[in-house]
Amino acid sequence: MGSGHRRELGRAGALLTVVLAVVFVYALAATSPRAAAKDAPPVLVRFVAPAEGADAVIAHEALFGARVALAKGRPGDQPLPFEVALEQEPLPASGKATLAALKKWRKGTALVVAWLPAGRAQEWERAAAKAKVPLLVISPEPLTPSLDASRAVFWAGGAAAQDEALQALDYALTPLGMRRPLLVTDTAWGASVAGHTEFFHHVDQTPLGPTPLGAFVAAEHVGDTSEDGADGIVFFGSPAGAERLLSSLAKAGSELPVLLSTGTVSAAVPTFLAGEAKNAWAMEPNWFEDRTRTGAEDRYALGDAAEEAGRRVLPAMTRGHRVFLWVREALAAAGGGSAKQLVPALRALDRPGAAGKPVFEPWGHASLARFTLWRSEAVENMPACHERPATRVPIAGVPHVGFFSAQKYAWVPGTFHVYVRFTEGAKRTIEQDLLAIGLSTKGYEEDLEQRILDDLLGRVLSKLNRLFLRNPDGSGIPGVSYAISFSPQPPPDAAKGGRKWDVLIGGDDPVAGGRASGSTAKVFSTFIRRTMYVQHKLEPPLSAADRPHMTGTYVWDTSADANIRDGMVSSLVDGFSQAMALTGAHELGHLGGCGHDTVMPRSIMNVAEGAGLEFAWAEWAPDHVKLLEKRLKRVPAR
Numbered sequence: 001m002g003s004g005h006r007r008e009l010g011r012a013g014a015l016l017t018v019v020l021a022v023v024f025v026y027a028l029a030a031t032s033p034r035a036a037a038k039d040a041p042p043v044l045v046r047f048v049a050p051a052e053g054a055d056a057v058i059a060h061e062a063l064f065g066a067r068v069a070l071a072k073g074r075p076g077d078q079p080l081p082f083e084v085a086l087e088q089e090p091l092p093a094s095g096k097a098t099l100a101a102l103k104k105w106r107k108g109t110a111l112v113v114a115w116l117p118a119g120r121a122q123e124w125e126r127a128a129a130k131a132k133v134p135l136l137v138i139s140p141e142p143l144t145p146s147l148d149a150s151r152a153v154f155w156a157g158g159a160a161a162q163d164e165a166l167q168a169l170d171y172a173l174t175p176l177g178m179r180r181p182l183l184v185t186d187t188a189w190g191a192s193v194a195g196h197t198e199f200f201h202h203v204d205q206t207p208l209g210p211t212p213l214g215a216f217v218a219a220e221h222v223g224d225t226s227e228d229g230a231d232g233i234v235f236f237g238s239p240a241g242a243e244r245l246l247s248s249l250a251k252a253g254s255e256l257p258v259l260l261s262t263g264t265v266s267a268a269v270p271t272f273l274a275g276e277a278k279n280a281w282a283m284e285p286n287w288f289e290d291r292t293r294t295g296a297e298d299r300y301a302l303g304d305a306a307e308e309a310g311r312r313v314l315p316a317m318t319r320g321h322r323v324f325l326w327v328r329e330a331l332a333a334a335g336g337g338s339a340k341q342l343v344p345a346l347r348a349l350d351r352p353g354a355a356g357k358p359v360f361e362p363w364g365h366a367s368l369a370r371f372t373l374w375r376s377e378a379v380e381n382m383p384a385c386h387e388r389p390a391t392r393v394p395i396a397g398v399p400h401v402g403f404f405s406a407q408k409y410a411w412v413p414g415t416f417h418v419y420v421r422f423t424e425g426a427k428r429t430i431e432q433d434l435l436a437i438g439l440s441t442k443g444y445e446e447d448l449e450q451r452i453l454d455d456l457l458g459r460v461l462s463k464l465n466r467l468f469l470r471n472p473d474g475s476g477i478p479g480v481s482y483a484i485s486f487s488p489q490p491p492p493d494a495a496k497g498g499r500k501w502d503v504l505i506g507g508d509d510p511v512a513g514g515r516a517s518g519s520t521a522k523v524f525s526t527f528i529r530r531t532m533y534v535q536h537k538l539e540p541p542l543s544a545a546d547r548p549h550m551t552g553t554y555v556w557d558t559s560a561d562a563n564i565r566d567g568m569v570s571s572l573v574d575g576f577s578q579a580m581a582l583t584g585a586h587e588l589g590h591l592g593g594c595g596h597d598t599v600m601p602r603s604i605m606n607v608a609e610g611a612g613l614e615f616a617w618a619e620w621a622p623d624h625v626k627l628l629e630k631r632l633k634r635v636p637a638r
Contacts, residue, residue: 042083043337045070045327046105048114051090054240054268055139059115061266062138062320063088064311065302066113069324072301080328082336091116095123102131110337111327115139118187118238125153134339134346138323140262141189145363145480146637152343156323156366158262158285161189162471165196167371168234168259168283169205173403174394174566175373175556176257176281178232179205184245186213190236190261197234199473202403203451204552207234213241217248232257239268246271246280255279265315265374265385273314275384277376284315284387287322288354288368288616298325315374323366326359355601357617363480368616394556395567395574403552406458409474412485416632417495418588420461420486422453422525423506430456430506433529438538439572445544452542452550456577460505461486463581464588467604467618468632479637482628501591503584513579514587521587528579538572578615585618592631594624 047066049059063086070084089105091114092098105112111134116124121141128135134152137143143155158164172178183194194210201207208230233256235245242264249258250271260282264272271277289295299313302321306313326349333348334341349359354368361367373393378384411417422430430453434440439452462472470481491500501519508526509515515522548554549569557563582604589605597603603621606613620628 040082041108042085043110043331044085044087044108045337046087046089046109046112048089048091048112048116050115050117053117054238054243054266055115055117057268058239058263058266058316059139061314061316062115062323064306064309065317065320065322066324066327068302068305069321070328072305073328074298074325075300077328080332082331084328084331091120095127098123099127099130102127102133106131106133109133110331110339110342111136113138113323113327116141118189121155121189128153132339134343136323136327136346138319141187143364144638145361145365145477147362147480147634149347149362150343151364152339154346154360154364154366156287156319156326156360159369159371160365160471161193162196162200162473162475163369164236164262164283164371165193166200166472168193168236168261169197169200169202169207170394171281171283171371171373172232172234172259173202173205173552174554176232176259177555178230178234178257178259179552180230181205181207181232181234181259182211182216182230183207183209184213184216184233184235184237185210186237186241186244190238190241193236193261194234196473199408200404202552203405204403210236213237213245217244230256232259234259234261235264236261239264239266242282243269243271246277250277257281259283262371263316267314272376273385275376275378280376282374282376283371284374285319285369286372287366287370288351288357289325290318290322291370292353294353295322298322351617354614354617357602357619363477392557392563394563395571403455403550404458406454406461406488409458409461409487410485410489411487411492411495412474412476413494414483415476415635416482416484416499416501417491418464418484418486418501418503419488419490420457420464420503420584421488421505422457423504427507429508429526433506433525435541436537437529437533437572437576438541439569439576441542441544445542445547448542448544448547448550452573455550456573457488457505459574459577460581460584461488463578463615464503464584467581467585468628476635478635481635483633483635501588503588505580505584514583516587516590519591521584521591523580523583523587525580528583529576532579533572533576536572536575538568542569582613582615582618589620589624589628592624593627594620597621597624 047063050056067086070086092101113136114124116137116139118141121137121143125143136154138156140157142160143153172181183197185191185194191210197207235242242260258280262283262285264282265284267273272280289298302317303313330342330345330349334345347360350356351359357367359366373388375388376385422428440449464486465474466472468482468484470476474485503521503523505523505525507524509524513524513527546569549566554566585604594605596607597605598608600606600621602617602619604618605624
């Protein structure tokens with residue numbers, strides 16, 4: 001590295017009865033006495049869920065997975081040396097009742113785990129802080145990020161709103177083919193996700209709306225495919241809303257593709273689960289472990305338990321199972337249920353397969369969440385309501401972070417400005433670099449080559465923002481992000497003197513991918529492509545035939561070979577941008593006073609591990625965090 005995730009609720013209610021029966025049976029197994037101190041009281045974990053409605057159904061799916069995890073653990077795990085009691089609690093009706101319940105539960109409760117309907121997340125995090133009860137929320141609406149290490153509030157419900165918006169538009173374009181997706185919402189959280197699409201839509205994609213679900217259902221043009229209408233629907237909202245949407249589309253005879261947001265592949269959305277939603281898809285989060293061979297082995301017990309109960313494994317079950325494997329591990333490390341030991345144990349959980357990256361980010365959100373696609377219809381010899389194999393989706397689970405112009409990025413007032421650009425004149429080498437790895441048409445398709453340059457720079461900017469803990473669109477996360485912003489434009493006059501850096505991309509060096517001096521970080525793109533990417537060059541090289549792969553017009557599944565080609569083009573651009581962003585961050589670290597690190601394998605400043613560092617788990621070492629905080633500051637907390 002240089003110097004260095006219709007039949008309203010009558011049908012769902014019947015399913016809930018079955019679920020509750022299964023949960024009760026499984027509770028007996030999960031809370032059976034262990035070979036522990038006979039007189040010691042059990043460690044108590046409370047699971048809070050709505051008592052009725054669509055959210056109750058999906059919450060109990062998560063609870064099923066949770067009980068399996070506590071009872072069985074991972075393959076090879078020893079029984080816990082103490083008993084764990086997992087008790088279900090009804091969701092209090094209001095904020096005042098929530099605080100009262102948490103205060104009542106405070107004594108003797110190790111942890112409260114909650115599945116909350118949309119709109120309740122902030123209420124619960126505030127109440128938990130006041131009651132001083134550790135809280136872990138696993139429903140989709142995110143909690144407020146905070147770097148307070150003593151804060152006992154965690155979230156493992158998926159990915160942040162911006163990441164969901166980004167991935168939703170990626171999937172809407174490929175494989176669903178939506179260029180004019182209509183955004184439909186039924187919750188405030190869903191509307192906030194939809195709002196982020198204003199930045200993330202692709203250059204050839206025009207999102208429409210957002211439109212409230214009630215207005216959409218009441219409109220006469222439901223399912224309209226006229227020339228000026230939508231060519232697909234992306235829904236951000238609740239499981240009950242998802243079922244209402246699918247029912248209205250079915251009644252209208254619509255054939256539009258539909259993409260549903262997190263938390264909708266469930267018995268709570270019976271039309272989707274039964275495979276009756278024509279051309280309907282859904283996004284569900286998985287975590288790093290559940291995308292690996294080891295993760296599959298972890299889930300064997302869940303699959304066996306579901307089969308014994310006559311059920312299938314659904315995403316909420318997998319989520320509950322994964323979260324409670326973490327809880328089980330933390331309880332074991334804490335030696336029981338003391339909050340004083342449990343909260344640090346949760347924060348200390350790591351992922352051996354990700355170079356030890358913590359399970360929870362310093363701001364309390366579960367890390368390494370990615371999305372997988374599910375489809376309602378039975379197609380290609382696959383059953384109704386199935387998860388799409390990784391080989392049948394584009395660059396599985398990795399947000400493209402591109403196909404939108406780099407020119408969208410701008411300096412954020414009050415931040416340290418970084419001007420990122422390709423070198424010019426005699427030192428400009430980016431065109432030759434792209435030619436060497438097959439991403440050039442030798443000038444025959446000039447507009448296509450300009451698209452690649454713009455896309456490449458956009459990805460670099462987005463990834464640099466992520467490495468400095470900002471959102472992928474460059475906006476800051478209050479209390480978390482470094483006060484730094486990246487843009488392809490020169491610093492404006494309003495940028496304070498002494499708070500400006502440059503990143504220059506281009507050129508070569510005999511031994512380094514980058515250099516830093518004064519206020520300039522150099523990224524040697526020729527060194528990077530020569531040492532890392534030329535062996536992965538695109539064969540045959542880019543041509544006019546590849547235009548659909550760079551403009552988002554490729555119709556997915558045209559052929560297996562074309563699918564592979566589409567992935568090769570995008571992944572090569574993405575990989576090259578990743579290496580340049582990591583190198584740029586490394587050199588900027590030097591400008592911020594950070595030296596080299598040879599100890600922490602995830603460290604952005606690690607010169608020994610740098611060439612093989614995975615972008616997804618790259619981060620700043622603790623000593624470097626202090627230096628960057630001093631030089632750059634953090635975005636003020638709200």
